[in-house]
Amino acid sequence: MDIALQQVVNAISLGGIYALLALGLAVVFSIVGLINFAHGEVMTLAGYGVLFSIGLAMPLPAIVLFALVVAVVSSLAMERIAFRPLRGADVTTLLITSFAVSEILKVLLQNGISARPQAISLPPWLSSTIELGPVVIGMTPLLSIVVVAVSLAALVLFLTRTVPGIAMRAAAEDFSMVRAVGLSANRVVATAFVVAGLLAGIAGVLWVAQRGSVDPLMGFVPVLKAFIAVVIGGLGSLGGAVLGGFLLGAIEIALQATLPDALAPFREAFVLSAVIALLLVRPDGLLPAPVARRS
Amino acid sequence: MLEVKGLRVRYGAIEAVKGIDFSLRRGRVLALLGSNGAGKTTTISALMGLVRVAGGTILHEGGPIHALAPEAIAMRGIALSPEGRRIFATLTVEENLTLGGAAHATPVERDRSRDEQYARFPILGERRRQKAGLLSGGEQQMLAIGRALMSAPRLLLLDEPSLGLAPKLIAAIFALIADLKRDGLTVLLVEQNVAQSLAVADDAVVLASGRVAAAGPAAELARSDAVRAAYFAG
Numbered sequence: 001m002d003i004a005l006q007q008v009v010n011a012i013s014l015g016g017i018y019a020l021l022a023l024g025l026a027v028v029f030s031i032v033g034l035i036n037f038a039h040g041e042v043m044t045l046a047g048y049g050v051l052f053s054i055g056l057a058m059p060l061p062a063i064v065l066f067a068l069v070v071a072v073v074s075s076l077a078m079e080r081i082a083f084r085p086l087r088g089a090d091v092t093t094l095l096i097t098s099f100a101v102s103e104i105l106k107v108l109l110q111n112g113i114s115a116r117p118q119a120i121s122l123p124p125w126l127s128s129t130i131e132l133g134p135v136v137i138g139m140t141p142l143l144s145i146v147v148v149a150v151s152l153a154a155l156v157l158f159l160t161r162t163v164p165g166i167a168m169r170a171a172a173e174d175f176s177m178v179r180a181v182g183l184s185a186n187r188v189v190a191t192a193f194v195v196a197g198l199l200a201g202i203a204g205v206l207w208v209a210q211r212g213s214v215d216p217l218m219g220f221v222p223v224l225k226a227f228i229a230v231v232i233g234g235l236g237s238l239g240g241a242v243l244g245g246f247l248l249g250a251i252e253i254a255l256q257a258t259l260p261d262a263l264a265p266f267r268e269a270f271v272l273s274a275v276i277a278l279l280l281v282r283p284d285g286l287l288p289a290p291v292a293r294r295s
Numbered sequence: 296m297l298e299v300k301g302l303r304v305r306y307g308a309i310e311a312v313k314g315i316d317f318s319l320r321r322g323r324v325l326a327l328l329g330s331n332g333a334g335k336t337t338t339i340s341a342l343m344g345l346v347r348v349a350g351g352t353i354l355h356e357g358g359p360i361h362a363l364a365p366e367a368i369a370m371r372g373i374a375l376s377p378e379g380r381r382i383f384a385t386l387t388v389e390e391n392l393t394l395g396g397a398a399h400a401t402p403v404e405r406d407r408s409r410d411e412q413y414a415r416f417p418i419l420g421e422r423r424r425q426k427a428g429l430l431s432g433g434e435q436q437m438l439a440i441g442r443a444l445m446s447a448p449r450l451l452l453l454d455e456p457s458l459g460l461a462p463k464l465i466a467a468i469f470a471l472i473a474d475l476k477r478d479g480l481t482v483l484l485v486e487q488n489v490a491q492s493l494a495v496a497d498d499a500v501v502l503a504s505g506r507v508a509a510a511g512p513a514a515e516l517a518r519s520d521a522v523r524a525a526y527f528a529g
Contacts, residue, residue: 163394181398
C-alpha cells in the first residue's frame, strides 16, 4: 500500500515535468507550426543557470528566479535569432533548424563548460522525506507536484484571463485574423516562446533538483518524452499535452515498478510499444486540437 | 478617405485583380459587386494587408497602406469582417469581442465598447460565455461584425455578410449596414446580393474578371444593364 502510494507520487511528479515540457512544445507548435527540438536545451540552460547561481552562493529563491530568467531569455533569443527569419517556411525547414540550434547549444556547453555532468549541491532539506502515517514520501517529488499544479493553474489563468493569453489561443486557430484585429504577429509569437521558455525553465529546475547534476545532454531525453506526450495527446492541443505527459509518466513508473529485472533494460521499448498501440487506435491523439486554419 | 489606384494582386501565375481603381469618401457606403471569381474578396483582402499587393497603390486618409502588415493597417482605423466570418470558434463570444478591441483601447474603453456591441446585438450578450463555434450562422456573422466594430474603425470592410443566411437574417444585416451608415461609418461592402446592396450603398463598383466593369452612383447602376451584364458575362 505505502509503496503503491509512493509510486503514484513518483508517477505524478515525473508526469508533471513531462507535461510542462509538452505544453511548451504544444504552445509553440499550435501558433508557429514548429516542433522545437531545441526546447530541451532551454531546459538544460536553466539547469546551468542553477549551477551558476549556486556558485555565486545566491539564496534559493534567487537561484530559481535566475534559472527561469535564463530559460525565458534563451527561448526568446532562439525565436528572434533562428526562427523569426524563417517565419512562414515549411515544417521541414523549421524542424531542421531546431535540430541545428539544439546541436549548436549542446556543443557550446560541452566545449565551453564540460561534457561531464556537474554536481549541484542542493539544500539538504530537499532530499529529506515526509512521513504520512506509514507512507514515506520524498520532499523533491512532493514539491514537484505542488510546483506543477501551481504552474498549470497559472497557465490556465493566463490563457483565459489576459489579452496576450486569449490572443495566443486565437492565434492557434487563425493567425492572420489575429493580425487583422491589430495584434502584432511578432508579439504573439514572442509571447508563446516566453511561455514555453518559462515552462521549460520550471521543468529544468525540478529535473535538476531530482537528479542533483547538470550535463549538456540533460534536456534531450525529457524533451523526447515530451514530444511523445504531445503526440499522444494530440499535436497542438494543450489539454492533450498535459494528459499525454501525465499518462507517459504513469506508464513509465508502472513499468519500472512491475517489470521483472530481466526485462527492465527494455522498459523504453515497452513504453513506446504502448504509445504505438494507442496511436493505432486514436491516430489523432487523445484530445486532438481543432483543425487550425493555416494561412 | 480611401483611394485605390491600379491595384494588382497575383496568386502565383494567376492575376486575380488586374489593375482596378476606385475611391470611397468618408461616411459613404461603397458596394463592390461581381460574380464569383471577379476579384472582390481578393481586393478586400489586399486592403486589409492579408494578400500581397503586386502593383498599384492604396491610400487611406492620405497615407499609403498597400505595403503594410495587417496589424499596422488595423491600427490605422480599418477593420475587417471577413468572408466566412472567421470568428475564433474555440474562444467565447466575449473573448472574441475582447480581441477585437485589444489593440485599440484601454481595458475600460474596451469593456464599454463591448457593452455597446451587446446593446446592438442582444443575442451576443445572452451568449457571451458560450464558445463562438456553437453560435448559429447569423449569430457568428453578428459576432464577426461586432468584433470588427470593437476597434471603433473609421473604415469597415464587410465581406459577404449575408452569405448563407436566411432571408430574415439577411434583412437584419442590411438594416444594420444602414444603421452604421447613419452613424457616419464609412463602409466597403462586398456582396453577391446585388439588389439589397445597391439599395443601401451610395456608390457601387462592379468587377468582372479582375477589372472594373462598371462604376457609379448605386441608384444609377441599379437602373442600368451594366450590373446584370457583368454577372452573366462571368
